[in-house]
Amino acid sequence: MIAKAFMTDLMQGLQRTLKYFFSKPVTVQYPKEKLTPFPRFRGFIRLVVNEDGSHKCIACGQCARVCPAGCITVKGEGKGKERHPVVFDINFGRCIYCAYCVEICPVDALETTGFYEGAEYDLDWLDFDINKLLEDYKKWERTFKK
Amino acid sequence: MAVKDEKQFKELFAKGTSLGKVEEDVMREAFKTQDLWVNMGPQHPSTHGVLRLILALQGERIVDMEVVIGYLHRGTEKLGEFKTYHQFIPLTDRLDYIAANAMNHGYVVAVEKLAEIEVPERAEYIRVLMAELSRISSHLLWLATHALDIGAMTVFLYCFREREMILDLFEMATGGRLTTTYFRIGGVADDLPEGFIDKCKEFCEIFPERVKDYDDLLYKNRIWLSRTVNIAKISAEKGLSLGLSGPSIRGSGVNWDLRRSNPYSVYDKLDFEVAVFDGCDVYARYLVRRKEMLESCKIVKQCLEWLEKNPGPVRAKVPKVFKPPVGEVYAAVEAPKGELGYYIVSDGSTRPYRIKIRAPSFANLMSLPEMCKGHLVADVIAAIGSIDIVLGEVDR
Amino acid sequence: MLHEIGLALLRIIVVFGVALLFVAYLTYLERKIIGHMQVRMGPMRVGPHGLLQPIADGLKLFFKEDIVPYEAYKLTFYVAPLICLVCALVLFAVIPVSKSFMITRINIGLLYVLSIASVGVLGIILAGWASGSKYSLLGGLRSAAQMFSYEIFLGFSLMGPLMIAGSLDLAKIVEVQKVPMLIYQPVAFVIYIIAALGEINRVPFDLPEAESELVAGFHTEYSGMKFAYFFLAEYANMLVVSAIATIVFLAGWKGPFLPGWVWFLIKLFAFVYFFIWVRATFPRYRYDQFMQIGWKIMLPIVLANIVVTGIVMMLI
Numbered sequence: 001m002i003a004k005a006f007m008t009d010l011m012q013g014l015q016r017t018l019k020y021f022f023s024k025p026v027t028v029q030y031p032k033e034k035l036t037p038f039p040r041f042r043g044f045i046r047l048v049v050n051e052d053g054s055h056k057c058i059a060c061g062q063c064a065r066v067c068p069a070g071c072i073t074v075k076g077e078g079k080g081k082e083r084h085p086v087v088f089d090i091n092f093g094r095c096i097y098c099a100y101c102v103e104i105c106p107v108d109a110l111e112t113t114g115f116y117e118g119a120e121y122d123l124d125w126l127d128f129d130i131n132k133l134l135e136d137y138k139k140w141e142r143t144f145k146k
Numbered sequence: 147m148a149v150k151d152e153k154q155f156k157e158l159f160a161k162g163t164s165l166g167k168v169e170e171d172v173m174r175e176a177f178k179t180q181d182l183w184v185n186m187g188p189q190h191p192s193t194h195g196v197l198r199l200i201l202a203l204q205g206e207r208i209v210d211m212e213v214v215i216g217y218l219h220r221g222t223e224k225l226g227e228f229k230t231y232h233q234f235i236p237l238t239d240r241l242d243y244i245a246a247n248a249m250n251h252g253y254v255v256a257v258e259k260l261a262e263i264e265v266p267e268r269a270e271y272i273r274v275l276m277a278e279l280s281r282i283s284s285h286l287l288w289l290a291t292h293a294l295d296i297g298a299m300t301v302f303l304y305c306f307r308e309r310e311m312i313l314d315l316f317e318m319a320t321g322g323r324l325t326t327t328y329f330r331i332g333g334v335a336d337d338l339p340e341g342f343i344d345k346c347k348e349f350c351e352i353f354p355e356r357v358k359d360y361d362d363l364l365y366k367n368r369i370w371l372s373r374t375v376n377i378a379k380i381s382a383e384k385g386l387s388l389g390l391s392g393p394s395i396r397g398s399g400v401n402w403d404l405r406r407s408n409p410y411s412v413y414d415k416l417d418f419e420v421a422v423f424d425g426c427d428v429y430a431r432y433l434v435r436r437k438e439m440l441e442s443c444k445i446v447k448q449c450l451e452w453l454e455k456n457p458g459p460v461r462a463k464v465p466k467v468f469k470p471p472v473g474e475v476y477a478a479v480e481a482p483k484g485e486l487g488y489y490i491v492s493d494g495s496t497r498p499y500r501i502k503i504r505a506p507s508f509a510n511l512m513s514l515p516e517m518c519k520g521h522l523v524a525d526v527i528a529a530i531g532s533i534d535i536v537l538g539e540v541d542r
Numbered sequence: 543m544l545h546e547i548g549l550a551l552l553r554i555i556v557v558f559g560v561a562l563l564f565v566a567y568l569t570y571l572e573r574k575i576i577g578h579m580q581v582r583m584g585p586m587r588v589g590p591h592g593l594l595q596p597i598a599d600g601l602k603l604f605f606k607e608d609i610v611p612y613e614a615y616k617l618t619f620y621v622a623p624l625i626c627l628v629c630a631l632v633l634f635a636v637i638p639v640s641k642s643f644m645i646t647r648i649n650i651g652l653l654y655v656l657s658i659a660s661v662g663v664l665g666i667i668l669a670g671w672a673s674g675s676k677y678s679l680l681g682g683l684r685s686a687a688q689m690f691s692y693e694i695f696l697g698f699s700l701m702g703p704l705m706i707a708g709s710l711d712l713a714k715i716v717e718v719q720k721v722p723m724l725i726y727q728p729v730a731f732v733i734y735i736i737a738a739l740g741e742i743n744r745v746p747f748d749l750p751e752a753e754s755e756l757v758a759g760f761h762t763e764y765s766g767m768k769f770a771y772f773f774l775a776e777y778a779n780m781l782v783v784s785a786i787a788t789i790v791f792l793a794g795w796k797g798p799f800l801p802g803w804v805w806f807l808i809k810l811f812a813f814v815y816f817f818i819w820v821r822a823t824f825p826r827y828r829y830d831q832f833m834q835i836g837w838k839i840m841l842p843i844v845l846a847n848i849v850v851t852g853i854v855m856m857l858i
Binding site: 007009010012013015016017020026037038039040041042066067068096097098099100103104112 | 229232233234235236237300304307310314317318319320321322325327335336339359362363366367368369466
């Protein structure tokens with residue numbers, strides 16, 4: 001009764017919020033500061049090349065088959081060891097970033113990156129062709145002045 | 147003297163004729179009040195997505211209510227018929243997108259039961275670890291939004307702070323923060339990365355402390371109590387007959403938790419308490435979820451201890467072109483929202499013939515009119531919060 | 543003559559200018575304080591630490607399309623926000639900021655404040671009714687009941703201090719207090735704070751605009767500048783209520799060392815901070831529970847307070 005009249009339950013809450021008023025915020029000011037994703041982060045997907053610049057990809061088409069969203073198109077050329085992709089499109093507008101393609105690839109020709117800023121006005125920009133897939137995605141990261 | 151209609155009544159009334167029994171009835175008829183129909187949703191700040199409620203109000207009191215769903219229907223079950231068994235896993239993520247791991251878990255358990263695949267024990271432990279982490283994260287989001295609906299806005303941010311830690315753990319192990327897609331048929335995608343166990347332990351240390359934050363703001367707060375105690379009551383019998391499951395039914399005193407009553411994975415080897423409270427009201431459901439968060443934290447600790455000592459494979463050999471035998475199967479797991487069941491019919495091809503998902507939110511939502519009748523508008527918000535629905539799962 | 547009018551005009555401009563600036567920056571203050579209580583930063587983008595945020599908000603609201611719903615009663619729909627804002631701003635006229643600085647000194651200052659504040663309710667009710675929306679109507683109904691009943695407690699809780707001060711003149715009330723009235727009237731103070739929370743529609747009593755139940759209550763259909771009027775009125779009311787509390791219970795501008803207006807502002811912002819702090823902490827009461835608290839708990843207490851004050855005053 002006395003506790004109720006003095007509102008101890010409410011005071012407890014007030015005390016807690018006051019305590020946090022004087023503590024440091026935990027948020028990150030996004031465009032100025034960015035968190036680096038963990039290595040396993042499934043961002044945009046990249047094609048990997050050998051050291052000599054030739055395609056690792058053998059255009060087997062397993063990635064296109066396993067993709068739940070059906071956003072990968074592959075066409076290859078050549079036979080045996082010569083086989084390499086001519087067309088390799090990933091439509092990131094449709095991609096659901098499950099990275100099944102990376103997991104299934106027999107020659108590790110695909111990799112996930114930490115690039116995630118894919119909010120775009122231009123849908124065509126998200127349609128990555130074979131040349132765009134080889135680029136360094138870092139250059140598209142949004143930068144803001146401090 | 148009998149009065150025939152309203153017009154005559156008004157004439158008599160103007161003359162000052164005294165009223166008898168019959169006249170009183172006519173008067174009541176003449177001055178009948180109308181129900182006010184209010185459309186709550188699909189765009190409303192606290193219907194948790196795109197739920198639409200049609201409320202019939204007398205003043206602010208609810209006399210009737212209808213739940214309208216389907217605004218988030220994406221045809222997941224039908225889509226499943228056109229995807230291979232593996233390809234369906236990312237789609238299950240998007241059912242209850244708050245606890246994606248639990249959704250994965252239900253599906254892989256069902257498929258493994260169908261194809262009789264033996265899963266390595268380490269994989270099972272990792273699965274339980276992930277499922278419990280996502281239970282905590284789901285309950286945190288529930289507490290956050292529930293408290294926000296009732297007006298306590300600060301709890302929201304505190305809960306999200308801890309949820310962020312869990313999402314970081316998910317990102318570390320699975321690569322995804324929300325749609326994790328971590329479980330595979332026959333195990334999990336990959337073993338836990340280095341440093342994960344330490345980070346997870348750190349979280350387990352911090353978390354019970356942080357629950358005190360929420361308690362200070364809610365647990366004994368008189369405003370919180372007056373908004374939740376004896377609100378939206380539902381009896382155990384009524385709840386069971388409506389198919390209520392999960393924390394919602396445990397708040398009505400029914401000790402029904404699939405992790406205990408029908409153990410799957412390695413839950414029978416783990417030590418935890420099932421949270422049961424018999425208040426039948428919003429507050430009891432709050433207490434159940436609050437305790438479940440702490441119990442889940444305990445389970446996570448036990449899993450971590452086991453995982454530290456026992457390295458091993460995390461994925462059984464499953465062919466890339468996966469064809470389960472002809473047959474049908476139903477398997478259920480205890481998702482954060484309740485009993486999540488997958489009913490799969492296989493015709494022996496690479497794709498399921500039919501998938502039916504028993505979504506806990508869907509069944510729980512149907513008890514809402516039962517809970518809300520006779521209460522005020524403000525209580526509907528508390529009731530929606532207390533059954534913890536996710537519209538992605540309701541509409542599928 | 544001309545000299546006096548000029549001086550009065552100057553005072554009016556200074557007080558209203560400062561009041562409007564305060565009101566605008568009150569929104570910033572609220573967002574910052576709540577932000578820090580919730581372990582985040584609050585507005586950070588516009589200007590250093592988001593200092594220009596209120597100005598950006600004002601500009602945005604000013605240039606926004608003015609939408610009038612098809613079902614609305616046009617005239618009332620336009621007039622309602624004006625009533626709210628004018629009533630809120632007119633109140634500043636009698637607030638004595640320091641011994642010599644106030645727009646006007648009238649000997650029924652407190653009565654004036656209470657009566658104008660109750661006219662302000664009209665704006666909210668009209669807004670709820672004129673919007674032609676069910677949510678607005680519910681919000682309007684709620685606020686009608688809420689504000690009318692809480693005005694009673696607000697008035698009654700000020701009665702005790704008034705009896706001791708023996709005047710309705712706000713400046714006189716301050717001059718009378720040798721020690722803050724809070725010492726003599728702690729019960730009245732607590733009741734006043736609770737009633738004030740109800741009167742200015744703030745958590746835990748923000749039922750007319752409970753955003754999770756009624757979307758935004760009476761101003762659901764309002765947008766642009768008309769919405770801004772409601773917004774400004776709400777915060778102006780918060781300032782007035784804090785100012786009255788400062789004057790009646792904390793001896794207004796009185797205080798050692800610092801000049802009077804500084805003391806006044808310090809005390810004023812202590813109250814404002816408290817209101818914001820409460821908002822960050824508590825859930826919201828339900829409409830009927832709120833009325834119960836008012837009529838069943840607060841009314842008896844506040845009446846008893848008046849009686850006890852009267853008896854004690856007679857004995858001394």
